[in-house]
Amino acid sequence: MTPALGVPAAVEARGWGWRYATRHKWAVQDASFRIAPGERVLLLGASGSGKSTLLHGIAGVLGGDDEGEQTGELTIDGEPAARVRGSAGMVLQDPDSQAILARVGDDVAFGCENLGVARQDIWVRVRDALDAVGLEVPLERSTSALSGGQKQRLALAGVIAMRPGVILLDEPTANLDPAGVAEVRDAVRRVIDATGATLVVVEHRLDVWLPLVERVLVLGSTRDGSGVIADGSPDAVLRARGAGLAAGGVWVPGIPPVFPPPPASPPGELLLRAESLVVSRVRGTAVAGPLDLDIRAGEALGIVGPNGAGKSTLGLTLAGLIPPEAGRVSASAALSAGEKESPISWSSRALLTRIGTVFQDPEHQLLTTTVRAELEVGPRALGLASAEIGQRVDELLERLRLAALAEANPYTLSGGEKRRLTVAAMLATRPRVMVLDEPTFGQDAATWAELVAIIARLRDEGAAVAAITHDEKVLEALRARRFAVGADR
Amino acid sequence: MSAPTTPRARRGPIANLNPVAKLGAALLIALPLVLTIDPVSAAVALLLELPLLAAAGLRWREFWVRTLPIWIAAPLAGLTIALYGATSGEVYVEWFVVRISEGSLQLALATFFRVLAIGLPAVVLFVTVDPTDLADGLAQLLRLPVRFVLGALAGMRLLGLLTDDWRALALARRARGVADTGRVRRVLGMAFALFVLSIRRGSTLATAMETRGFGGSGPRTWARESRFGWREWMLLAVGAAISAAAITVAVITGSWNFILGATA
Numbered sequence: 001m002t003p004a005l006g007v008p009a010a011v012e013a014r015g016w017g018w019r020y021a022t023r024h025k026w027a028v029q030d031a032s033f034r035i036a037p038g039e040r041v042l043l044l045g046a047s048g049s050g051k052s053t054l055l056h057g058i059a060g061v062l063g064g065d066d067e068g069e070q071t072g073e074l075t076i077d078g079e080p081a082a083r084v085r086g087s088a089g090m091v092l093q094d095p096d097s098q099a100i101l102a103r104v105g106d107d108v109a110f111g112c113e114n115l116g117v118a119r120q121d122i123w124v125r126v127r128d129a130l131d132a133v134g135l136e137v138p139l140e141r142s143t144s145a146l147s148g149g150q151k152q153r154l155a156l157a158g159v160i161a162m163r164p165g166v167i168l169l170d171e172p173t174a175n176l177d178p179a180g181v182a183e184v185r186d187a188v189r190r191v192i193d194a195t196g197a198t199l200v201v202v203e204h205r206l207d208v209w210l211p212l213v214e215r216v217l218v219l220g221s222t223r224d225g226s227g228v229i230a231d232g233s234p235d236a237v238l239r240a241r242g243a244g245l246a247a248g249g250v251w252v253p254g255i256p257p258v259f260p261p262p263p264a265s266p267p268g269e270l271l272l273r274a275e276s277l278v279v280s281r282v283r284g285t286a287v288a289g290p291l292d293l294d295i296r297a298g299e300a301l302g303i304v305g306p307n308g309a310g311k312s313t314l315g316l317t318l319a320g321l322i323p324p325e326a327g328r329v330s331a332s333a334a335l336s337a338g339e340k341e342s343p344i345s346w347s348s349r350a351l352l353t354r355i356g357t358v359f360q361d362p363e364h365q366l367l368t369t370t371v372r373a374e375l376e377v378g379p380r381a382l383g384l385a386s387a388e389i390g391q392r393v394d395e396l397l398e399r400l401r402l403a404a405l406a407e408a409n410p411y412t413l414s415g416g417e418k419r420r421l422t423v424a425a426m427l428a429t430r431p432r433v434m435v436l437d438e439p440t441f442g443q444d445a446a447t448w449a450e451l452v453a454i455i456a457r458l459r460d461e462g463a464a465v466a467a468i469t470h471d472e473k474v475l476e477a478l479r480a481r482r483f484a485v486g487a488d489r
Numbered sequence: 490m491s492a493p494t495t496p497r498a499r500r501g502p503i504a505n506l507n508p509v510a511k512l513g514a515a516l517l518i519a520l521p522l523v524l525t526i527d528p529v530s531a532a533v534a535l536l537l538e539l540p541l542l543a544a545a546g547l548r549w550r551e552f553w554v555r556t557l558p559i560w561i562a563a564p565l566a567g568l569t570i571a572l573y574g575a576t577s578g579e580v581y582v583e584w585f586v587v588r589i590s591e592g593s594l595q596l597a598l599a600t601f602f603r604v605l606a607i608g609l610p611a612v613v614l615f616v617t618v619d620p621t622d623l624a625d626g627l628a629q630l631l632r633l634p635v636r637f638v639l640g641a642l643a644g645m646r647l648l649g650l651l652t653d654d655w656r657a658l659a660l661a662r663r664a665r666g667v668a669d670t671g672r673v674r675r676v677l678g679m680a681f682a683l684f685v686l687s688i689r690r691g692s693t694l695a696t697a698m699e700t701r702g703f704g705g706s707g708p709r710t711w712a713r714e715s716r717f718g719w720r721e722w723m724l725l726a727v728g729a730a731i732s733a734a735a736i737t738v739a740v741i742t743g744s745w746n747f748i749l750g751a752t753a
Contacts, residue, residue, distance in 0.1 A: 061699040086702040096650060097693040100643045100701070102621055109712035111701035122712045144649060158701055281656075321660045348668035357664040363686060364657040367665060367678065381666035411685065429666065 008037035008196050009087055009165025011058055015072030018053055018062060027053040029226035030072070033217060037165070040192065040199040042209055042234070045219035046248025047414065047444050051202045054219065055168050057081060058200065059090040076166060086115050088166040089159030093174050093442070095151035100158075104130075104146075105139025107154060111162040122161075129161035132194055133187040148307055149180030153187045160191055166198040167191070173208060174442040177307045177470040181208060188212065204444050205251045210234050218245065249444030257449040259477040260456035268297035271335040271433050271464050272318060272343075272355070276327035279310055279317045286325050287313050288485050295433060295464045297334075300455065302480035303468045309486025311468045312360065312437050318466060319357040319435040320344050335432055352378050356431035360438045362418035363411070371413075371421055372397070372406045378429035392428055400424040400454065416447030423454060433464045440471050452477045501546025503724060504617045509626035510721035511614040514541075514728030519607045521736050527746040528595060530739035531602030537731045538610050545613045555616050559608035567601035620645060622715070629715040636704065643698060647690050654686050655679065 017029040028050035035041055045051045056062050057074050060082040074081045076088055089111070092098055101107040108129050112122045126139070133153040137146070146154060152172050159167060169188065173181040185208055192199050192212070203209050216237040218230035230241045238245075238252060246255040278289030288310030295301055295318070303311050316322045318329060320343025330341045335354055339346050343355060359365050368374045375396055379389040397403040400420045405413065410421055419439065426434065439455065440448050456478055459465050467474060475482060503511070518538065522531055547555070570593060577592025624642040627633045658679045662668045667675065698704070739745040 056696075059700050061696055085699070085705050090700040092693065092697060092700075094693055097647070097690050098697045099646070100694070100698055102619075102646060106621055106712065110698075110703070113710050113712050114702035114705055116708045116710050119710060119712060119714065122710070126712075144646070155697075162702060316660060319664065321663055348663045349666050351664065352666040357661075359657060359661055359664075361657065363682070363689075364654065365661040365665060366682070367662075367667065378666050425665070 007165055008198050009077045010037050011035040011081075011088075011166055011198060011200070012075050012078075013054075013072065016054075016057065016074045017071040018050070018057055018068055020053075020068045021066060026050075026226075028057070028219065031219065031227045032072075033228050033231060035198060035200065035215075037198055038196050039215060040213045041201070041215045041217055042206070042213040043200055043202045043217050043219065044204075044206075044237075044245060044250055046221045046245070046250065047416070047446070049219040049221040049248075051219055052170055055090065055170050055200065055202050058166065059088050059168050060085045061090070086111070086162055087164055088168055089162050089164035090168040090170060091152060091155045091159055091172045093171040095148045095155070095175060098155045099143035099146075099151060102143060103139065104135070104137055104141045104143055104154060107143050108157045108161050111158050115162055125161045125163070126157075129157040132160060132191050133157045134183075134190065135187075147180065148176045149183035152176065152180070152184045156184070156187055156191065160195065160197075163195075164197065166200065167195075169199070169201045169203070171203055171442070172201075173203070173205070178472075179306060181205075185209070185212070204249060206238075207251065207253050210253065221248065246445060249446040251445045257445050257452075257473075257477075260453045262479050263298065263300075263456075264460050265298060267299035268462065269334050270332045271295050271297055272329065272331055274318060274327065274329050277314075277317065277324055277329060278326040279313045279322075280325040281313050281322070283325070289314075289325070290327055291485070293318075293483060295466055297432065297464050298459060298462050300459050300465045300467065300478040300480040302475040302478070302482045303466060303485060304470060304475070304482055305485035306470075311485050314485055315435045315437050315466065315468045316357070318343075319355050319433075320346055320351055321357065349381050352382055352429040352431065354431055355433045355435065356426035356429065357435045358419075358422050358426055358437060358439060360441065362415075362422045365422050365425070366410045366418075369409055370407050371402055371410055374410050374421060374425050375428050378425060382429060396424045396428055401450075416443055416450075419443065419447065419451065420454075423451070427458070431463070434458065434466070436465065436467045436469075438469055438471075439467060440469065440474050448473075501617075502544045502720075503541070503614070504546030506724055507626050507630070507715060507717050507721045508618040508623040509630050509715070510717065510724045511618060512623075514724045515611045515614050517725065517728035517732050518610050521732050522603055522607050524748055525736075525739065525746050526596065526599050526603065526748055527739055527744040528599040528602055529742050529744040530735040531599060531606045533738045534731055534735040535602055535606040535609070537734055538606065541727065541731075542609060542613050546617055547613060551616070552613070556609055556612050559605060559612060562608070563601050563604040566604050567597040570600045571597035622713075625711065625713050625715040626717075629711055630717055635709060639698075639703070643694055644691065647687065647694065650690060651683060651687055654683055658682055 012034045013031045016031045017026050019026045031054060043051050043054065058081050062068060076084050081088065099107055100110050105126055108126045109122050112125055133156050135150060135153045135157060143154060173184050176184065189212055201209050201213065213234060216232065216234050217228055218237060218241055220226050220229035230237045242252045242255055246252040272295040274291055274293040276290040276292065278286045280286045303314060305311050317324055323344045329343055331343055339350050366374065367377055372393060375393045376389055379392055397406055400423065402420060402424060405417065410418065413421060439451050443451065452474060455465055467480065518534060522534060571589055572587045574593035574596040576588050576590040578590055580588060580590045582589040620642055624638045628635050628638045662675055
């Protein structure tokens with residue numbers, strides 16, 4: 001057997017810092033630590049503490065002087081990290097933008113080719129890597145036909161085929177359903193056990209990764225100081241820093257986020273009903289159904305099911321955005337208020353006060369150049385008086401903690417802020433039914449608690465909330481009625 | 490949902506040849522046909538191409554579906570030339586700006602065959618080309634810059650995602666209450682949003698490629714060898730032969746009409 005899938009390497013930072021050329025603030029400042037070869041480290045920190053930047057620095061992909069300014073040193077086995085590209089391999093968060101080539105085998109081989117590995121050795125490595133991550137698909141399989149969990153395991157295989165001394169994971173499971181999370185975590189465990197490689201993980205979901213790591217590093221943010229502010233065994237660090245980390249958005253085991261109170265009153269009148277509904281994105285290709293479903297005022301409905309079961313498509317169909325493939329969606333008289341029965345026949349304007357939708361990717365919904373203007377779009381389309389518009393917008397800015405950002409460009413907001421903005425924009429026209437697609441996807445604990453509180457309040461004010469999610473905690477917190485789509489794989 | 494990009498395995502003597510050879514053959518066939526405009530050369534080329542088309546490994550249905558645009562474009566192009574083309578010889582019909590003459594009919598026929606003779610082999614040869622194999626060929630055989638070839642190849646994979654993005658952008662505008670009027674402005678806005686999204690996706694992809702050592706200074710190897718053997722040379726020879734035959738027959742019959750020279 002060839003030894004080692006790579007030789008474990010040491011990572012060392014001495015007063016390291018990085019400032020992106022486009023920012024005034026330093027992303028990371030004065031970080032110093034040494035990670036021994038083969039150590040397994042979880043890198044923590046509040047949102048905005050520069051964890052991801054540090055990881056990119058170790059991977060050597062931050063770029064040169066025109067990309068930003070560096071201080072101190074960051075080395076892998078004594079060599080500057082930027083110069084030894086390939087000795088640290090990284091898996092990123094988004095499963096969709098990481099597959100580089102069209103076929104599974106070619107994609108895994110890509111890194112080896114770049115490192116100049118001889119052809120006959122490449123294919124041995126490709127098979128070893130796919131075995132190690134447990135991805136048992138033909139080498140010719142299309143990479144876009146894989147599930148989210150499979151795509152992340154493919155990315156991991158691509159990394160370990162390069163036999164790096166350090167494996168870096170940047171929130172590799174943030175966008176996955178629970179089955180995908182388990183798949184990836186188990187694959188990482190197998191790989192680390194087999195290779196002994198040094199591991200550095202950035203994640204804000206601790207319960208997933210704590211069993212795998214032996215050391216936790218905490219990066220400080222503006223509030224609690226720069227550089228590494230805590231370093232030690234998971235138990236010790238969490239005992240000392242748990243509360244602070246939880247406040248900074250990290251999911252700390254034993255510190256559950258605050259749940260909103262249960263609904264004050266039982267569900268009210270029927271607003272929207274689906275009968276024998278079959279849904280499809282592309283006409284003729286049904287993805288789910290036939291389904292029967294009622295949506296009532298003052299109730300939270302959780303639409304659950306595995307990735308690819310058609311949950312989002314169902315949401316868009318209920319929201320009157322895409323036509324049903326078969327069966328029907330009908331609004332009650334209370335909801336339609338003078339319009340026809342079927343939401344898809346309504347005008348875009350009529351939809352505003354009746355059914356609101358928040359998409360999974362906030363950027364699909366952004367229309368303007370300031371946060372304030374974004375909130376004004378809906379009320380303006382309704383033709384409200386400007387005094388009324390001003391009042392509604394100010395109230396929402398306050399309520400969703402966006403007031404300080406009123407003049408900011410929506411594209412520059414953080415993930416959590418963007419999510420709050422799209423929710424606020426929907427609320428501006430006061431729809432009676434709200435469809436939310438993965439409202440808590442990839443959010444840190446602080447934003448999570450905030451969003452759940454907002455949704456619970458809307459529910460109690462009499463709105464019907466349909467949330468598409470695979471976040472069990474959301475359903476629990478909202479006391480949501482569950483509606484399952486598609487069988488579990 | 491983005492469609493898988495891996496083509497099914499195909500049968501047929503040409504289907505599995507190196508894409509660079511297919512590209513070369515298609516170019517060889519097209520070259521003389523764009524230099525002359527006469528019915529004979531194109532008709533000869535078209536006739537000689539028939540075995541090539543049959544050997545490409547497409548099923549009948551697929552053949553017709555893929556080449557349908559050409560079958561529509563060819564008669565339309567011919568018709569336009571017949572009605573409005575340069576007038577010469579006897580004039581058969583004259584009405585407003587329409588003037589059908591002996592010369593314009595001849596040009597029309599030439600155009601009709603030309604579109605088919607250039608279009609059919611180009612489409613048929615390329616339907617069976619896998620982008621990854623083509624990139625391998627371009628980089629390994631023609632020595633095109635690796636950064637450029639692989640960057641383009643990886644970027645192409647984002648096209649499927651962009652289609653999904655575009656659909657979501659359209660739905661989101663309906664949800665925001667702005668989809669009833671101002672269609673042109675809305676589409677422009679969506680195009681801009683798509684532009685921003687694609688840059689973002691592109692830079693993530695670039696990072697993913699860099700983390701796998703792409704763009705490093707060391708020598709690069711290739712997991713798949715792009716082979717160019719006697720079969721590939723044969724295909725090029727066939728392309729050249731079709732080309733030569735078309736020119737020869739056209740010159741012998743006196744119909745050769747060099748496009749850059751004086752018009753007859």
